[in-house]
Amino acid sequence: MCAFPYKTPSGTGTTREDSLRCIPEKCHGVSETLMENGDVLILYPEGANPWVSRILSWMGKTEDRVRMRKLQLDALGSQVWQLINGDRTVLEIIDVFARSHQLHHREAELSVVQFVRELGRRQIVFLK
8 A cells, every 4th residue: 555645754655756656546435527718627536534433333323324525626626536546546646647748857846745635535535
């Protein structure tokens, strides 16, 4: 399993190179709609709040329904989203993104990594 962030100053954790070799994959239960303007609208299940889940379990109850959230991506986010196919590494996505927008590789890396991290935080993608 791959993870961001990169290697910590103490020397523990995942290295930058290892993280960039990870392959992002869309999580189960996530759906997408291509809008007329070319942007992507993502519908994804909201992760259960651990604090609420713990209180409900103490009360002997469970959350029966899954709440869905929406995330509308802009043109750049939509492009990165469409590059996430379960086969490309983060580095390959960065390369395509940098070439298509004529960006310096490091600038593209910062943007793509931040975007993938946010998708991971929302449990929309995971890294393998």
